[in-house]
Amino acid sequence: MKGQQRRAWGLGILLVVLAGALLVLGAGIGSTGFENLLAAGDDPVALQIVRDIRLPRTLGAWLAGALLGLAGAVAQGLFRNPLADPYLLGSASGASLGVALALWLFGLSPTSTQWVVRLGLTGAAFLGAVLAVLLTLLLARGVQQTLRLLLAGVIVGVVLGAAKDLLTIASADILQAIQGFMLGSTGLVGWSACAVMGGLGVACLLLGWALAPVLDGLALGEATAASLGLPLGAMRAALVAVLALATGTAVAQTGLIAFVGLAAPHLVRSVVKTTHGRLIVLSTAMGGLLLMAADLLARWMVAPQELPVGVLTAVLGGSYLLWLMHRRSARGGL
């Protein structure tokens, strides 16, 4: 136990230090290349760019990634399925449909920095994500069969995604606004979005961590968990709520960002074998770091233009998923 505990602490500290370093780098990288942050102190315009644009977007990338990493760790434990992820379970599509519905009904802008709008969009995304997870579970008739669960998730994702597309095409005024947004971008994350993600993220993390022993019990099978006296029904519902809230909060601020939720827990597990309590905390930090790094890459690769970070994570994450499936099937799993 001691050895794995030490590794867990080591990884945690490393993730925090790297995130700090990338935050400084993210604040320094602009459309004209890396600028000295100290020089910004004398120039009010440069200071404003760093304070109001680069810092919130870099921090926002970390927060959105952290929420997705958290959602991925919870989903994989809850569904006892190493390929469960907010994107593959359809919950991210449900969340984006929720956002599109809110935009359509209330005529909001997806990049608004108003508090009420940010919270409202987050609420809509949360409801959409809950709906999608429940639909997936209904179609898959429970969580027992890996293949059925993944197929159901893909179907729900495609159908809800199509509903969202229909909605955006039917109302031209939100079409353009939502299209850029749904590609997954951290470019327009402001301090209000950061505050929403930070506040709800802390709540999700605390709740997920507090419920983690249930995930450990479930890893030994449904009946064993029940034999340990755990009230599975209520705790499962609470965990689905954590999963949906974390996914919805991230999607409402940054759009659809694929695979961060899948990759983060896998990367953590490849370094340290530990209980779900630590896995959830470490996956949160890993998800944050992954998306922050991807955001920097997206800004740097084709500078002074930038790629939507969702496109980048889809390409990188998709390759990772393929490699993972290849490795599992080579070992006789899946």
Place this chain on the structure above:
Amino acid sequence: MSAAAALEARGVSARLGLAEVLHGIDLSLAAGRWTSIVGPNGAGKSTLLKVLAGLLVHGGEVRLHGRPLNALPGRARAQRLSWLGQGVAGEGSADDLTVYDVAMLGRLPHQRWLAAPSAADRAAVERALRSTQAWDWRERPLGQLSGGERQRVLLARALAVEAELLLMDEPLANLDPPHQADWMRTVRALVAEGRTVVSVLHELNAALAADAMVVMAAGRVTHHGGCGEAATHRALEAVFDHRIAFHFVAGQWLAVPH
């Protein structure tokens, strides 16, 4: 047999899907004894064990020391009754937990939520892991163990509860002969402490080492009696199509198929 019943089933029936697999079972299991449940494949042994553990919706009633089991809160039930299922469900989802973490899960019913394990918890886990000789690899993840090694860890998890009643479904699965003997010794020690052990076993000779035996066929209990009794042997012969014979060798009954 001692008079006090630890667990009683009254008119218990149970379904798996649409099929009824247990039909009106009445059974009284003595406290402080080791009872083995045997019968051909599909007799309903595992289902009965789940019902006795309070893990399956069923008809009729199960009583723990005379009180209805389903009236007990989940936590109180889990402290008094430890259940070990067959293998690990969930496609290796526990592979990343260490041996120590798995055994510590057995202490969950005794711990305050999110409280760090107490000295008593750690001592119970160490005792359990040592008794199944799994203590030396306590830091290894479950995924790196062989089938038999895993079984010893899961056994330790069930022992770590330190419940007064242990219900075990095929506890000897994948165990090599020396560790089967270890398991028997552990059970004997538990019974000597006054605990009650109920085990489903397909290995007849291990089952015959118990104090009492419940013989099942087609969802019914056909016999319940001492392992050395001629009536028990006849009941076993009947459910196994008279294709076993009993021999008394070196102070123990052995069943030999023919």
